Amino acid sequence: MDTRLSFSAADMAEIRFAVSPLWEVLTSFRLLRGAPELPSQRRWAGPARERLAEAGLDRGWLALLAPPGSYVADLLTPAPRTSFPTLEAELAAVRATPPARVRDELGRLAKDRPGLERSPRYRLLYDEPAAMLAKVTAEIETYWELALAPYWQRIRQLLEADLFHRARLVAEYGAGYVLGELHESVSWDDGALRLVRRHCGLLRGQAGSGLVLVPTAFAWSRVLTVSVAPEPPQLAYPARGIGALWEPRPCAVDAVAGVLGRSRALLLQELDTPASTSALAAQFGLSAAGVSQHLTALRDARLVTAHRVGRSVLYARTAVADALLSPS
Template sequence: MRFAVSPMWEVGTSFRLLHSGSAHPVHRPWAEQVRPRLAAAGLDRGWLAELIPPSGYVPDFLNPAPAGSAPTLAEELAWILAAPAGQVRQDLDRLRHEQGFLGPRSRTLYAEPQARLVRVTEEIESYWELALAPYWARIRAVLDADVFHRARQVAEHGTAHLFNDLHPSLSWDDNALRLTRRQQTLTRKAAGAGLLLIPSAFTGPGLLTRVTLPEPPQLAYPARGVGSLWESRPITRTDAIAAVLGRSRTRLLTELETPASTTELAHRTGLSPAAVSQNLTALRNAGLVSAHRAGRSVLYARTSIAESVLAAACP
């Protein structure tokens, strides 16, 4: 048994939340920023819109078993591209059975899996840049903190305690792991060896499973701390940082509580667009800011390094 943080699990669950149109109480601030970007890019009606329905089954080839504890999106996309044609068609057959139909893109994917998977992964990359990459430092911090907490639970209290605390529908008793309200019984003979536990920010209140032989079964569960993921974190003590970075760059970092473009930052701070661009370039070169293409504009976001610097100066 091991833990893994999977970008593709966050892609699928976050897209489903956005595609459903629901106003999620926790993720509303994020969704209100991201939905207009997806619509402008046409990603609300592309490959993912057909492959990830608002509810029900999602093709297993979109969630390859992570080989390590924290694969990159590029690594997971390479595994998707390497999915055997037979598996892709088998997953699409199940999707057709559960939905009653396949969309036009999904039908072309069924006919030419290897050629069309390239288009699917290209769209996933575009979605990632618009919806998740600008926020990944914050999301990843929550997921890593969950794994640290769970690993400590195992070390101090044992695996049984971990499972009994992980989710209300999960229990460990009499040497068996039980999931209540699962549609189909999961036996060891029907699953690969081992178990992958994957914390997620967007799964919602339930558990999600993925079982495909010969890979180990995957169990995605809601990460601890998601409820405060998008809460505003006021930064009040910036003098020490300003003494090192300068007031303009410190102001830009504090304004990047949510990702923003150069134009937006210029409007908020009163700095000229040229000055904002120059300072963002310096912050990016220092590893404090990341840039993400969003249509014709670029969104800037704080990195995990910047978050750590701000947290240290403003405990």
């Protein structure tokens, strides 16, 4: 089934791009729960899926609201208000969802999954939307720390690069050109955006004016859409370079070792993928105390960041470290 979204001159003037943390939560969670994944994504998905199961998030609120392969509650993806909203700002918008809308979207979920309305979480959210949305957003914050926070710098760099690339194309060729080359399932013709995948729905009568385009790092096989009045419609599309996002990056370790020392340079090289102190100690045959001392020094120099994941802490390289290690 095709869908056509007509654009007036005013709509064209209100097309904008945004990098949305909540869209990354939604798309990454669905990937971990069974959506198709690229081979390169397994470097991230394997460890993240294990942490998700250990925390019980594979059967929590997100599992209720964002099942793979069917309708996803639109309240999870409020239209971004700015080009780079924070996770906190987007979660505040989720908590502000009107009770009537929460119940309506729960009803849509139940149509796809017979018997869902008898589940305890469904009943709690239906009966006490405001109180339970606070629990939903608390779970999203936990999921963020487990699955995305250690990798967010890398993900955000990819999304920002896509956003700035598209913005340049708009300046050179116009918005219609950019809309027509977002994805193979999307085309632009005679003042209308056409979606050729039957699972996509984007209706002007169900949304406000304009259009928000959101690059994502996890929904690689298709576009996703949201149409909820009075917000503008949203279209999430695969970011450019998504296939190379998780590939190991080349490092100029020897040059950096002359400044930082070889142990710290090798630790930075290994932190192309976030890791814990104990994992790094085992990898290099060092004591946990020694690795911790090195990591503290690197963190003080803003070359690594620390992220608590359950009972452990994962360390990740910063953009400063990436630039330092990049071969000239």
